Each structure stands twice: as structure tokens, then as C-alpha cells.
Amino acid sequence: MADDWTEKYRPQSLNDIVGNPSAAATMRQWAEQWNRGAPPKRALVLMGTPGIGKTSSAEALARDMGWGIVEMNASDQRTGEAIRNVALRASYFNTFDDDGNFMSVKDGGMKLVVLDEADSLFGNADRGAMPVINELIKCARQPVILIVNDFYELSRKSSAVKTETVQISFRKPTASAVQNVLAKICRAEGVDIDPLAISKIAENANGDLRAAIRDLESLAYGYGSVTSEDASVLTGRVVRKDMYALMDAVFRKKDPQLAFHTYNEVDEDPGTVALWMEENIPYECHSTGDLVRCCERLSRADVYLGRIMKRQNYGFMSYARDMMTSGIPEALHSKKVTCDRFRFPQYLMKMSRSKSSRSLRRSLCQKLGYLTHNSGSRIQNDCYDFYRTMAMSDPEFRVMLVRDAGLEPEELGFLIDQKMDSKQVKQAFEEAFPKEEKEPKKTSPRKKASKKEQGLDFAVPEKKEEPAAKTQTSVGKTVPDPEVRGPSEKAVTDDKGSMKADDASAKTTPAPPKKTQKSLFDF
CATH class of the missing domain: 3.40.50.300 (P-loop containing nucleotide triphosphate hydrolases)
Structure with a gap:
């Protein structure tokens, strides 16, 4: 053994x-x-x-x-x-x-x-x-x-x-099936056991065959021969039940007492239980009267749950529980029973699917609130549609949000209802954070060939240039002498005595104004 x-x-x-x-x-x-x-x-x-x-x-x-x-x-x-x-x-x-x-x-x-x-x-x-x-x-x-x-x-x-x-x-095996397995093991192991002890072990296991075998093994090791008194030391096991068991007790068996005890064995909060009731009541009620009565019970339970949240008075919990577990089965007067599978709450399914988008929207509103000195909840409730409309219609506004609010590509795409790799999102990030221009490659200057290499090693007299003559204006400024200037230049003297050059090359066009980036307060 x-x-x-x-x-x-x-x-x-x-x-x-x-x-x-x-x-x-x-x-x-x-x-x-x-x-x-x-x-x-x-x-x-x-x-x-x-x-x-x-x-x-x-x-x-x-x-x-x-x-x-x-x-x-x-x-x-x-x-x-x-x-x-x-x-x-x-x-x-x-x-x-x-x-x-x-x-x-x-x-x-x-x-x-x-x-x-x-x-x-x-x-x-x-x-x-x-x-x-x-x-x-x-x-x-x-x-x-x-x-x-x-x-x-x-x-x-x-x-x-x-x-x-x-x-x-898989369903739980019956108590008789568990007894047959235990009796077979006792014969194989040579254990002397009272039939009443086998019955007690099987009933205590509550369909858990593995637990029944382990209980039998522990008693056989401890006592050798097992009597009904020895099996009485075993205590019942606490088995947690799921929501389908609770729905079956409420709508199919229509037993208020069974529904009450099943509710205590379900590991779900009352709000989730209320959602299950709301989802399945229209499909399980076969008359208008049953539907009205069940909805009244569920509505009263929801009122008690709301008072618990607002007043923090958990004394209302028992009233909400009784309305959902005992009140709804008593409201079902029709004897007709459906055989369809119970439905999972659509609200929970939709909330699960939208979890990522809701988290993205919350993060986006927090960044916009930090930029505008508002709370994220106020942005989400009052200003979100305004920012969404502006971002979808104005490219410069998108650039400003990316630069000043620090939006991520998925956040901007969510705001303008585009994918994060769309053209609008990429363009906004490129304009908000332009890439630095690459510096031109520095090429080594070409070495000039010497005169000896060019065959010009003979002496050439250099011409010395004379410095240009300078004249003094009436206001003390020096200007080139008219005789030294080229033929296309003329000296022009204004009323104050200053001279100007008349050359077309001296005319300079004004530089275009530098484009400045807009902030949120410029829109």
C-alpha cells in the first residue's frame, strides 16, 4: 500500500x-x-x-x-x-x-x-x-x-x-457508482470495511471520486479495519458553485430556499448576479405577469444595491439578496420551463471587448487635461468631442497635440478615428518632430598642383594693386571715390549729404518671415 x-x-x-x-x-x-x-x-x-x-x-x-x-x-x-x-x-x-x-x-x-x-x-x-x-x-x-x-x-x-x-x-458520479469503485479497491487492497462506512465515505465526497478514494486510503492506513464509527469522523466539503447553478435554482427549479443557499455558495458579487438575472429574465418568463413581477423584484434589489454604494450601509445587502434569490422564484407563476442554455450578460461581454479602448481614451483625456489644466474626467465629459472635431479637421491642431500633449500614435489614431499607422498620424508626428537634416559629407580639398608640376616654374612678376582712394562725406562716413568705381556705378547724394550706390545688385529682397509653431491658445 x-x-x-x-x-x-x-x-x-x-x-x-x-x-x-x-x-x-x-x-x-x-x-x-x-x-x-x-x-x-x-x-x-x-x-x-x-x-x-x-x-x-x-x-x-x-x-x-x-x-x-x-x-x-x-x-x-x-x-x-x-x-x-x-x-x-x-x-x-x-x-x-x-x-x-x-x-x-x-x-x-x-x-x-x-x-x-x-x-x-x-x-x-x-x-x-x-x-x-x-x-x-x-x-x-x-x-x-x-x-x-x-x-x-x-x-x-x-x-x-x-x-x-x-x-x-462531465457530471458528478452518483453515490452508488462511487460505492462500487470503493468496494473494488477494498477487495484489491484487502481492507476490511463496513458497508455502512463505504456509504458514508461516498456521500461525504459529494461526487468527488478522487476525494472519496483518498478518504478511504487515510482511514485504511489509520484504523486497518474501517467501521461506520470511523467513517463518521469525516466532515463535509465546501464546494463552490457557479452562476449556472444559481440560474438553474432560480428559473428552472423555482425553489427559493435552494436559490438562497446556492447564492451563498457562488463566488460572485451582488452586482454581477443582478446582471445575470437581468439578462435571463426575458427568456425565462413565459407570461407578461411573470415578466412584470420579476422586473419589479430585480428593480427593488437594484435600489438596495444603490443605497449600499451611496450610504455605505451594508445592512441593505440582505434585502437585495432576498429580492434576487427568493423574490424572483416566487414571482414565476407559469409552470412552463425552457431548456435553453443560460445567457452570459451582454454588458460584461461589451465591457470586456471595450476595455482597451476605454483605457486608451482615459489616458488620452488625462494628457489633454494636463495640457489645459483640467481634470481628465472633465475633458472626457465636456470637452472630448470638441478636441475630436478639431483634430479631425485641422492638421495643425493635430501637430500641436502631438508636440505639446505628448500623444502616442495609438492615442492620436483613436482621437481621429484612424489606425496608428495611417497617413494622417504619420504626417502629424513627422511635422511635430522633424528629423534633423543630415550634414553634408566633408570632402578633402583637392590639392592644387605646383607650378613646377604644371611646367610654369619660370618667374612671373606680380602686379601690385594700389589702395583705393577714399573720400569723406559730410557726416563723417567714408565712401569709395567715384573715379575708382566701375562704369556701371554712380554716386548719389541725398539731402543729408550721404551717398548711395545705384547698382541693381545692391538691392536685396527681404527674407521671408519664419514660420512659428502654434500652441493650443492660438486656435
């Missing part, structure tokens, strides 16, 4: 999976499509609560198909670079052996890429992982399986997971 029983008795084939025969059949059908080439949906998502056999099913599928397996779980580093180096390379380049050497498909067969706990990607530890996962499920050349406990959490981060994958839901 030295080995861990959960590993020792792990299912070796899909036929050994307990409680999910339909899920195992769907997995086998998807895997057989790879024998004819890559299927349209190359990734499989196994979703369900922990301990019900998702990872064991993926490994059993690889054994049944004769595939190798490359697995990354939560204990591994799962940044974008790490997933690209391991999982993405494995899915692109045929396959590789267990030592990391790449092999051809003929030599090594297929490799199953398993990403366990794919919904647990948070913070800097897993930064850049989701874009690589999206590429993995779209372009993989090898079968890929994503294992998640909360599919809702994964779909919030990537919409491609919904459209580009095959989703298989």
Missing part, C-alpha cells in the same frame, strides 16, 4: 470512466476524426467540478488511441512564452519523443497536448497565456484538450473557446 491509490487505480481506458459514458463516447468520436486528418474543431474542452475524472479521461484517451501526451498543469510555468515553447511547438511540428527530440508522425505517432486547469490563468505569473491558447486551438496540427473547472471563467477571457472548440460536460 505504498503507492497513492488515486494513481494506482486511475482508469486505463475510456471504458473504465465512472459515471460519464456519454462524455467518453464523444471523446472517442472526436479522436477518431484525427485518423482522417485535422477536424474542423481541433481542441476539446472538458469541463466539470474537480475530482470527477477529466484528467484521467484525457490520459485514457491517449492510451486508447496510442498517442503520446504533453501535459501542462497549474504547477508549471504557463506564461505565453512557456506555452509557445512547449504546447504550441508540439501542436505545430508533428511530434517529439519523451526526451524532447522531434520525430516524424510515422516514427512517433500523434501527441495529445493537454492543458490542465486552463481557467486558472491569473496575474503576471501567467501573463500572455490567453493569446497563445487562442492560437493553439485554432492552428494546432495535433489534438488539444483543455481541462477546466469553470468554463464560464475561461470564456470570459476568450470568446474563441466557445466557437472553436468542442465542449464536453
